[in-house]
Amino acid sequence: LRVEPLELELATDLLDLVDNTRGGMLLERVRKLRRQIALDLGLVVPLVRTRDNPLLSPSTYIIRVHGVEAGRGEAPPGCVLVLDDGFITEGMSGRPTTEPVFGLPAMWMPAELADSLEASGATVVDRGSVLVTHLAEVVRSRAADLLSRQDVQTLVDAVKEIAPTLAAEVGGADGLSIAEVQKVLRGLLAEGVPIRDLVAILEAITATARATRDPEHLLEAARQNIGPAICERVATDGTLAVVTLEPLLEHALLEAVQIGENGSFLAIDPLRTEGLIAGISEAMNSAEATGRHPVLVCAQQLRPSIHRLAQASRPDLPVLSYAELSRNLTIEPIGVVNLVQHAAV
Secondary structure, three states: OOOEEEEEOOHHHHHHHHHHHHOOOOOHHHHHHHHHHHHHHOOOOOOOOOOOOOOOOOOEEEEEEEEEEEEEEEOOOEEEEOOOOOOOOOOOOEEEEEOOOOOEEEEEEEHHHHHHHHHOOOOOHHHHHHHOOOHHHHHOHHHHHHOOOOOOOHHHHHHHOHHHHHHOOOOOOOEEEEEHHHHHHHHHHHOOOOOHHHHHHHHHHHHHOOOOHOOOHHHHHHHOOOHHHHHHHHOEEEEEEEEEEOHHHHHHHHOEEEEEEOEEEEEOHHHHHHHHEEEEEHHHHHHHHHOOEEEEEEEEOOOHHHHHHOOOOOOOEEEEEHHHOOOOEEEEEEEOOOOOOOOOO
């Protein structure tokens, strides 16, 4: 049996969300979501197969990616979700819960109270919006898994209309294969980088492939070529708040870079690795305490290794190389990473 890339299973008491005769607009909202993500990321979002599952507990929905559960939540009929931002008081009728995307405390409350709660300033979310927001988060976080080889071929075919010579360098006898391009695009999406500017990405990786077809080098070449777009997504009002590595530490780490079968890695002992991870976490926490949304910037040769290490404690932290920084932004240094405890490189 074929496993659909993206599925949404609904308990039988949630079918009103997809029933037009009962005001259900879920399917239309999902279609709009697919279009919006396609515009944002350049990703060909697969159709969302929606079906009922009588075995699910009442009010429950499941989001599946390639048949595997990627998200689960609830949307009780006759209720709205009210975020607990100070407007929920003791004695209110409702059931405590957690908002599925951001993990915020909330409460399911009777829908007839929605207007009065909104009038008092509470954040009220209807059931359909809860589900669609959750679906959007799953699609964005799993975008790399959803990009199929056929999708990549479709994207490359579209490039033929505007840059036929460039597109011809992909899939030929001596050019990059569709599988190699897919790996680069998946690597970008895995870090939340849009692949909209496919021409710039292909220009970078086809040029780099003349010297090396190492996937990590191809990915870094693509990132450098679309660096301004990467920076723009994480900048605030034209300013990029950056945290850097302490210069002596960065120099020592550059000397510790080794190349393995799965890409580059830092050949440092576990104690120093722990100290580096803790140092990154400390520096980012201090920077965020100022109200900023900082990024970590380091040498291009270090970026893949540092990104993998940072994921241990800060999975959503953008890690950029100096080569990606945009000249159109104001770069504001607001922190430095040092090894913590007794770790030293």
